[in-house]
Amino acid sequence: MQYRGVVYDVGLHFEPNTPSVDPFSPYLVEHDMRTIADDLHANAVRIEGESIARLVTAARAAHARGLAVLFNPWKMHSPADEVRAYLAEAARAAEELRAEGVDVVFVAQCEFTIFNEGIFPGETLMERVGWMVSIGQASDEHLTALGRASAKLNGVLRLFLDVIRPVFHGRVTYSAGSWEQVAWAMFDIVGVDYYRHSEPEAEYVDGLDKYRLGKSPSRGAGGFALLEGTNVDGTGKFADGVVPTYSETEQADYIETQLGLLADAAIDGAFVYVFSFPTYRAGQGARNLDMMSFSLVKTWPEDDERCKRMPPWSPKESFERLASLYKSMQDAGLAGDNSLTYFSETRLKSLSQCLGHDRVRALVERISGTVNLHMRTIVNFSSNMGTRQAKTPGCLSDKALYFERVHPRFPFLDRAAFEATAASQGQPNVIPRSKSWTALFHTVLALGSEYAGGGSFEPGKGESWELFSVALANYTDLMLLPDSLTTLQAFTAMTIYALGMSSVGLDQIIMSEAVRRAQNLQEARFSGNATDAFRRTFWSLYCLEKITSFHHGRSSGFVDCDIACPIPYAQDSIFGAYNWFLSFIKHARLLSRAYTSLFAIGVSDNPDEYYLDIIDQLSEELEEWRVSIPDTGFRPGGVLKPHRMEGESLARTCAVSIHFFYYSFLQTVSRMALRHLPASQVAKREAVLITVEHASRSLIELTPLIEVAPYTPLWMLAGIPVAGFFVLFDITIHNPRSPLATSNLALLDIVAGHSSQLEYMSKGIIPGSVIGEFAHIARNYVNDVGGGGGGGGGSSTGNTPPRHTPENSQYLYSQPYWSLPQAVTQSMVAMDVTADFSDMNLVTEGEQTDSIESMDIEGLPMPPSNVMGTDVMGLFGFWVPDMDPLLYQGLTGQNDPLHGTPQADNAACIQMS
Structure with a gap:
């Protein structure tokens, strides 16, 4: 997961005249945001409440702690025209935050059909919920009525957007109930409150598919009452009037299970509901209202001495469990603190220790902010x-x-x-x-x-x-x-x-x-x-x-x-003896198997032996793919290099692409091998590191052959070469006295020059010159420590896989392809991911x-x-008791019957209760 989030309540009116947070303390908000960022290891927060001033205060506090903000003004119990005017005012406030540099997504209300008047029958929340319950138990005719209500909802949401978009120029979304058939085309992000009830885990995960529109959905995990014995249902009901047993472990287990399910579903992020909920305070016996609370911390009663301390709450077991889960995700690189994740948090810290400063982290954050700004610009324009x-x-x-x-x-x-x-x-x-x-x-x-x-x-x-x-x-x-x-x-x-x-x-x-x-x-x-x-x-x-x-x-x-x-x-894709199209397909299938067997969350718990065996299989397939390519300039590591190819430039473009595919994949699986080779196998780890360095150098040597033009795919124009650049930068900083240090610095300068050319050709749209700052840091550091090597090690031919020599045959660097030692335990059988095309016609x-x-x-x-x-995370909302289990079984479609299939950014978000 890229985004690790929590929900933060600044005051909602579930009851018309009773705010859920009162009084409101800006000082406590600052403390809580620091806790969310530093202790929970979250990197995003959804701030919900009715007071726009409170929302702004909390958003600024979150931004000060480096948290991304989902800005959720939420006015309940009001008709659409009043909400529309309210959202217009909130949008202006959100745009001011965006102008200040806050990473903000605007959430235009939540579950409007039940929390507000005018869509579902009923003047009160309970009347509207009652109508929902009757629909969930009724005939198809009543479900059709629900569809008509959703069509009416879409009309209201369009009216909201009419006043939001002219003043707020960031991304906009809505937090929908699973029963609301929203026309997602009008929004930039899909947000659905997708609850977990008593259905089996597999059924729950499969149910996510209807929300996928290309991006892995973002979900909210959490929202579980602290009642022993209600883990499956999570509704928190008192059975037969008997006060249940208070169990913090029950809630913590539930959150851990849900996060695991959502991680296996390859979502973009998770938001846990809710950080604190002072309306339900801790107490004794039946007065312990915290049993009904979904919060990660328990708030003490006003007459309790602990309520007068700062903070006036204590963390629950779920807080500690979530902090551990988020920390492990952060350290494993499954979620970065920045949306640009070339460097994991661990690598950033290691680089900072070597360099003695945090300039690399600052540069990564600058690039991340630039990319996010560009993304927002595109969405606004395309809307x-x-x-x-x-x-x-x-x-x-x-x-x-x-x-x-x-x-x-x-x-x-x-x-x-x-x-x-x-x-x-x-x-x-x-x-x-x-x-x-x-x-x-x-x-x-x-x-x-x-x-x-x-x-x-x-x-x-x-x-x-x-x-x-x-x-x-x-x-x-x-x-x-x-x-x-x-x-x-x-x-x-x-x-x-x-x-x-x-x-x-x-x-x-x-x-x-x-x-x-x-x-x-x-x-x-x-x-x-x-x-x-x-x-x-x-x-x-x-x-x-x-x-x-x-x-x-x-x-x-x-x-x-x-x-x-x-x-x-495909005859048109034949270049002499080379079938580009078939080769392209084979490599794509290799990438597909690599992702599912190495990088999918579902395999993350497998032992190191599993990964090493899979990497060995994939590396053999990669070599088979390489040697199947004719040595006419197309084959990576061949005698003829792409820049020496004669004839049409299109063939040279295809050859450069093939070389990028090969060395990028080699670099990727080699880096994965480093993560799983035991530290005791020093020689093998050094050999793999040599392979990583060789692949990175080869990628950079190809950089001058890239066509710097608007039609060049982004992964070739910047993604792959800059990834090679960052890996070589990392290697150079950690090995400043390497014999290759001087030539590595020269290669870093090549990418810096390429990036500066990008900035020049794009008239500043692509801020490529920032890459040069990394190269400058590396050169200064190598010079300061007296490194630089002997200046040798530069490849005269470029892109050539190292040749076999007896003295280094144990090293991965010693062969055009490489294999890892077969140290698989007897009880471990790795999956077969062979590249056999015999199953294909x-x-x-x-x-x-x-x-x-x-x-x-x-x-x-x-x-x-x-x-x-x-990718951008999603959001999730508030749980409505006793209603969703019925609806979940009765409604499966999520398309607006009048406006068709969703087409917005898919970052559907879910709260599980």
């Missing part, structure tokens, strides 16, 4: 895309450029069919162009325009973006269309465009929908050229999604074990059809590995 009007392109030459430069790498279109369809548009007796065709056509033109000089690193700028904005304007409508090949191809083309710097923040949203469509269409019955087109589209998208997910540290949306689509033969060249058809544009078909780490 207004629907107002754009399609424009007829001035010329169609960009289409030809697309097929020359983009299509051979991602061959998902049938060029003849595409051009025939384009030529037929506007002709008599031809079906009018559909929205899916419009999006596809203009995205193809936009991609071609980038290669003609019409692109920009900044969103909203340039001819290419103007063309792409036509596709974005149709995005909401595309979400409502049924599955079809053209719709899938439109999403795939948009995915390719969104890989560039100008679309950071859009790529995941678009890609998630494309992946969903691709998997839905696997069982469709296509005919003729459409069959081959679908297969090429499926596997193009598969590769893009797997590579992007792996290098951004996210779980994939594709489920490999459910893939039945044959791998096609590969279509041969002779099976392709040659006839030219127009496209059917309307018809239906018959860890330690995070590189970017900019």
